[in-house]
Amino acid sequence: MTGTLVIRSSPHFVSGAAVDRIMFQVALALAPTTLWAIWTFGLAAAVTLGTAVATCLVTERLLAARRAGRTTLGDGSALVTGLLYGLTLPPGLALWMVVVGGVVSMALGKLLFGGLGQNPFNPALVGRAFLQAAFPVSMTTWVLPGAASRFTALPSSSLAIPLMEPTFDGLSGAxxxxxxxxxxxxxxxxxxxxxxxxxxxxxxxxxxxxxxxxxxxxxxxxxxxxxxxxxxxxxxxxxxxxxxxxxxxxxxxxxxxxxxxxxxxxxxxxxxxxxxxxxxxxxxxxxxxxxxxxxxxxxxxxxxxxxxxxxxxxxxxxxxxxxxxxxxxxxxxxxxxxxx
Amino acid sequence: MLSFLRKSPADGTTIRGTFAHGVHPPEAKDDTSKLAIRQFPFAPSFVVPVSQHIGKPAKVIVREGQKVRRGECIAEPDGFLSVAMHSPVTGTVRGIGPVPSITGRMVEGIFLEPSAASSQEVMHGTPCDVATASVDEILTAIQRAGVVGLGGAGFPTHAKLKIPEGKRCDTLLINGVECEPYLTTDHRVMLEHAADVMVGLRYLLKLTAAKRTIIAVEANKADAAEALRAAVPSDLQVEVAVLPVKYPQGAEKLLITALLGREVPSGGLPIDVGAVCTNVATTAEIGQLLPTGQGIQERVLTLGGPGIRDKGNYRVPIGTPLRFVMETAGTTGELGHVFLGGPMMGQAVSSLDIPVTKGTTGVIAFTADQTGPLTDRLEYPCIRCGACLEACPLFLNPSRMGLLAKHGRYDEMVAEEHLFDCFECGSCTFVCPSHIPLVQHFRVAKTQMRRRKAKA
Incomplete structure (x- = not known):
C-alpha cells in the first residue's frame, strides 16, 4: 500500500507564487510601453531595445553562477533588467554604447554583488548612470518622435563605429x-x-x-x-x-x-x-x-x-x-x- | 482596533473583523464537510502511548496479561501537568514497552488486543455534576477524563482552565475556527454535537466565572454557527461570531485579537488579557464525558486527501494504528505522503505503524504521484518582495530571519527578530515566490538555540 513516504516539514501546501512568474509578468506589463516606443521611434527604438535585452541576457549567461545546474536566464530577471535598461536610453544611441552600458548593468550592477536578489541598486539604472557619465552628449541627444522615415532607416548615430563618436542627423529634438x-x-x-x-x-x-x-x-x-x-x-x-x-x-x-x-x-x-x-x-x-x-x-x-x-x-x-x-x-x- | 463589528440582519449572527495579515490557502474541505461522523471499526491490535499530551507522561497502572474494559483507566496522571489514559477497547494488555511515535522517537506505550466476544460497551466512572461540583472537583474530573486540547496542541485542558491566583477571566472563547485546509472535524462536531458543546460550556463557565462567552466560527461553516445558535439554552448568554475565512485564525492569540481586539503579550497567556480559549471539540468532549464520568478513548478525525478512497469524518478509537486506518478506508494508489493534522502545520508521517492519538485532528494522504509539485520546486534567492512580511500574522520579518538562518546567525534571530515569538504557522513559506523554506529554517534555528541554552 505504501511506497517510500516523503517526510517534509510543514507547510505541505504552498501558493503558486514564483520568481520567474513575477518577472515574466513585469515583462508583460512593460509590453504596451515597449510597443508604443517602437511605434513612436521606429527602428531606432527597436534596435536599441533588442541590443539592450540581448546584451543583458548574454552577460547573465556568461557571468552568473549556475543555479541547481541550470543557467539563471530562466528566472526572467535578466530579461526585465534588459528591457528596463533599453527603455531608459535615448533612441538613436550608438549601439556600441548600448552594449557597454548593458554589460555594466549586469556585471557591475548585479552579478558583482552576487546576482539575483543581491544588488543594492537597480541594475538598469547603474548601466544608464554609467553611460550618462561616460557619454553625456550622446545620452542627451534626442530623436524626434513619429518621423516619417522611422520604419525604413536607422539614425546614423545608432550605427556609429565602436569607440567612435557618433554623428547626428540633425533630426534631433529637445x-x-x-x-x-x-x-x-x-x-x-x-x-x-x-x-x-x-x-x-x-x-x-x-x-x-x-x-x-x-x-x-x-x-x-x-x-x-x-x-x-x-x-x-x-x-x-x-x-x-x-x-x-x-x-x-x-x-x-x-x-x-x-x-x-x-x-x-x-x-x-x-x-x-x-x-x-x-x-x-x-x-x-x-x-x-x-x-x-x-x-x-x-x-x-x-x-x-x-x-x-x-x-x-x-x-x-x-x-x-x-x-x-x-x-x-x-x-x-x-x-x-x-x-x- | 480590528474588532469592528456589525449585526447581520438576516440571522442576528455577529460578524466581526479579523486579525491583520495571514494567508488564504485553498480550503479543500468540500470532500468531507457534508459527511456525518461515522464510527470507525476496531483494529485487531491497539497501541496507546502514555504521553499524548504536553507535560509528564501518565503512569501505567495495568500489567501484561491483564483484562481491561473499554473506557477503563490504564494510566494515571503523574503530577499536575499530566492526564489519564483510558483503554480504547475491552480486551487484554499484550505488553508494555516502547512504541513508535510521529517524531521518530520510541515512547512508552501499552499494547492492547480486543477480545472478539465483547460487546465493547463503554465503562462509566464517577459522574461530575456541574450543579454541585466545586471548581477543584471539576478540574480533577477533567484531568481524570484525560482531556487535552483536541485542536492538536495536546495541552492538558484542566491546566489551561485553572485560573491563576490574582488573574481574572472576563471572556470565554470557544474556538470553532478550524482554519486548516482539509479538516472538517470541528465542523461536524459543532453540527452534530451542539448540545454537548452547551453542556461543556456550563463546566467551563463555572471554572472561569467568565461574564461573556463567544463561540468563533469561520464563514465557511455558516451551518455550524446556525446549529450552535439554535442549541443555546435559554439560561445561557452565548454569542456565536462568524469570522471571515483566513489562515491562521484558529491560533489562539490571533483569535483573541480578531474577536476582542486585545493583544496577548509576548511570552504571555490569554488569561493575561482576561481571556480563556478552548477548542470546540474539547468543550463538546467535556460536555459528553463529565456527566457520566467517562474518559477519552476515541476522537473524531478527518480522513481525507486525494490518496484516501473512503474519505470522511470518523470517530476513531485512540491507539488505532495508521496502517489499519488506511487499509480500512482504502487508498487510491501507492501512498507517497501522509501527514497528521492539516497541510499548513501538520506533521508528516514516516511509518504507518504509529497510532492515532488524542491530538490527531486528521489523517491526510497523497499518493506517490501526487507529491510532485512540492518536491520539484527550484529555490531562488530572496528577492525582498515582502510577501512574507505581508503574510506573517505576528509582524515578524521572515525575509531577514531567513537570511540570518542561512548564515547560522541564530543569536541575532532571537535578539533582533523575535524568533521565539514565531509559532510556525507556515504562512511565510506558503507565500514565498523564491520557494525558500522559511519556517523550516526557523524550526532548525529554534532547536539549535534551545540546545545551546541547555548546554550552557
Missing part, C-alpha cells in the same frame, strides 16, 4: 524637460500623456506606463505604495513651488507626466530588491525619491533627475529597513534597532 529648463517652453499635456514627445525610448507615454503599473498592482506584483509615494510627494512639492513662482516652476501635471518620472515611479523605484521591505520604510523611500526628483529638476544642473533620485533612494534602503521595523505582535515597543 525633451519637454530640457525645453522647459533651458528655453522656458511648456509642452502640451496631451502630448505628454500619450507620448508624442522626444525622450528616452520608453518614458514618453505616461498613460501606457500607468496601465502596466495598474496591472501589476492588481496582480500584487508591485507595491502600490511606491508609485503613490513617489508621485504624491513629487506632486506636493511641485505644487508648493508652482504656487511660489508659477513663471519659473512647471505645473503639477507637467511635473508628473514629463521625463522619466512615470517610468521610474512605476517600474524602477518598485524594483523589489532595491526598495525597502518594511511598510514605513517604503513610504519614506518613495517620498524621498519624489522630493529628490523635483529638487534635481528645478535646482540642479540637469533637466532630469529621476535616475539619480532612485539610485539615492536605493542607497537608503538598508538603513530605512533597519530603522522602520514594524512593531511585533505582543510587544509594546518596536524591535531593537528601531530607535537606538
Amino acid at each position: 525633451t519637454p524637460l530640457s525645453a522647459w529648463k533651458f528655453d522656458a517652453q511648456a509642452a502640451d499635456l496631451g502630448d505628454l500623456m500619450f507620448g508624442s514627445v522626444s525622450g528616452s525610448v520608453g518614458e514618453t507615454s505616461a498613460l501606457l506606463i500607468l496601465l502596466g503599473g495598474l496591472y501589476l498592482a492588481w496582480k500584487r506584483y508591485l507595491d502600490w505604495r511606491i508609485p503613490a509615494g513617489v508621485l504624491g510627494s513629487a506632486a506636493l512639492l511641485a505644487l508648493v513651488l508652482w504656487l511660489i513662482d508659477s513663471g519659473r516652476f512647471p505645473t503639477v501635471p507637467a511635473t508628473l507626466f514629463s521625463g522619466g518620472l512615470m517610468l521610474g515611479a512605476v517600474f524602477m523605484a518598485t524594483d523589489m530588491v532595491g526598495s525597502p521591505i518594511t511598510p514605513k520604510g517604503t513610504w519614506i523611500y518613495a517620498a524621498l525619491i519624489g522630493v529628490l526628483v523635483v529638487l534635481i529638476r528645478n535646482f540642479g544642473g540637469m533637466p532630469e533627475g529621476v535616475m539619480y533620485a532612485i539610485l539615492l533612494g536605493n542607497a537608503c534602503t538598508p538603513l530605512l529597513d533597519k530603522r522602520c521595523k514594524p512593531r511585533v505582535y505582543g510587544h509594546a515597543k518596536a524591535a531593537k534597532g528601531d530607535r537606538s
Whole structure:
C-alpha cells in the first residue's frame, strides 16, 4: 500500500507564487510601453531595445553562477533588467554604447554583488548612470518622435563605429524637460500623456506606463505604495513651488507626466530588491525619491533627475529597513534597532 | 482596533473583523464537510502511548496479561501537568514497552488486543455534576477524563482552565475556527454535537466565572454557527461570531485579537488579557464525558486527501494504528505522503505503524504521484518582495530571519527578530515566490538555540 513516504516539514501546501512568474509578468506589463516606443521611434527604438535585452541576457549567461545546474536566464530577471535598461536610453544611441552600458548593468550592477536578489541598486539604472557619465552628449541627444522615415532607416548615430563618436542627423529634438529648463517652453499635456514627445525610448507615454503599473498592482506584483509615494510627494512639492513662482516652476501635471518620472515611479523605484521591505520604510523611500526628483529638476544642473533620485533612494534602503521595523505582535515597543 | 463589528440582519449572527495579515490557502474541505461522523471499526491490535499530551507522561497502572474494559483507566496522571489514559477497547494488555511515535522517537506505550466476544460497551466512572461540583472537583474530573486540547496542541485542558491566583477571566472563547485546509472535524462536531458543546460550556463557565462567552466560527461553516445558535439554552448568554475565512485564525492569540481586539503579550497567556480559549471539540468532549464520568478513548478525525478512497469524518478509537486506518478506508494508489493534522502545520508521517492519538485532528494522504509539485520546486534567492512580511500574522520579518538562518546567525534571530515569538504557522513559506523554506529554517534555528541554552 505504501511506497517510500516523503517526510517534509510543514507547510505541505504552498501558493503558486514564483520568481520567474513575477518577472515574466513585469515583462508583460512593460509590453504596451515597449510597443508604443517602437511605434513612436521606429527602428531606432527597436534596435536599441533588442541590443539592450540581448546584451543583458548574454552577460547573465556568461557571468552568473549556475543555479541547481541550470543557467539563471530562466528566472526572467535578466530579461526585465534588459528591457528596463533599453527603455531608459535615448533612441538613436550608438549601439556600441548600448552594449557597454548593458554589460555594466549586469556585471557591475548585479552579478558583482552576487546576482539575483543581491544588488543594492537597480541594475538598469547603474548601466544608464554609467553611460550618462561616460557619454553625456550622446545620452542627451534626442530623436524626434513619429518621423516619417522611422520604419525604413536607422539614425546614423545608432550605427556609429565602436569607440567612435557618433554623428547626428540633425533630426534631433529637445525633451519637454530640457525645453522647459533651458528655453522656458511648456509642452502640451496631451502630448505628454500619450507620448508624442522626444525622450528616452520608453518614458514618453505616461498613460501606457500607468496601465502596466495598474496591472501589476492588481496582480500584487508591485507595491502600490511606491508609485503613490513617489508621485504624491513629487506632486506636493511641485505644487508648493508652482504656487511660489508659477513663471519659473512647471505645473503639477507637467511635473508628473514629463521625463522619466512615470517610468521610474512605476517600474524602477518598485524594483523589489532595491526598495525597502518594511511598510514605513517604503513610504519614506518613495517620498524621498519624489522630493529628490523635483529638487534635481528645478535646482540642479540637469533637466532630469529621476535616475539619480532612485539610485539615492536605493542607497537608503538598508538603513530605512533597519530603522522602520514594524512593531511585533505582543510587544509594546518596536524591535531593537528601531530607535537606538 | 480590528474588532469592528456589525449585526447581520438576516440571522442576528455577529460578524466581526479579523486579525491583520495571514494567508488564504485553498480550503479543500468540500470532500468531507457534508459527511456525518461515522464510527470507525476496531483494529485487531491497539497501541496507546502514555504521553499524548504536553507535560509528564501518565503512569501505567495495568500489567501484561491483564483484562481491561473499554473506557477503563490504564494510566494515571503523574503530577499536575499530566492526564489519564483510558483503554480504547475491552480486551487484554499484550505488553508494555516502547512504541513508535510521529517524531521518530520510541515512547512508552501499552499494547492492547480486543477480545472478539465483547460487546465493547463503554465503562462509566464517577459522574461530575456541574450543579454541585466545586471548581477543584471539576478540574480533577477533567484531568481524570484525560482531556487535552483536541485542536492538536495536546495541552492538558484542566491546566489551561485553572485560573491563576490574582488573574481574572472576563471572556470565554470557544474556538470553532478550524482554519486548516482539509479538516472538517470541528465542523461536524459543532453540527452534530451542539448540545454537548452547551453542556461543556456550563463546566467551563463555572471554572472561569467568565461574564461573556463567544463561540468563533469561520464563514465557511455558516451551518455550524446556525446549529450552535439554535442549541443555546435559554439560561445561557452565548454569542456565536462568524469570522471571515483566513489562515491562521484558529491560533489562539490571533483569535483573541480578531474577536476582542486585545493583544496577548509576548511570552504571555490569554488569561493575561482576561481571556480563556478552548477548542470546540474539547468543550463538546467535556460536555459528553463529565456527566457520566467517562474518559477519552476515541476522537473524531478527518480522513481525507486525494490518496484516501473512503474519505470522511470518523470517530476513531485512540491507539488505532495508521496502517489499519488506511487499509480500512482504502487508498487510491501507492501512498507517497501522509501527514497528521492539516497541510499548513501538520506533521508528516514516516511509518504507518504509529497510532492515532488524542491530538490527531486528521489523517491526510497523497499518493506517490501526487507529491510532485512540492518536491520539484527550484529555490531562488530572496528577492525582498515582502510577501512574507505581508503574510506573517505576528509582524515578524521572515525575509531577514531567513537570511540570518542561512548564515547560522541564530543569536541575532532571537535578539533582533523575535524568533521565539514565531509559532510556525507556515504562512511565510506558503507565500514565498523564491520557494525558500522559511519556517523550516526557523524550526532548525529554534532547536539549535534551545540546545545551546541547555548546554550552557
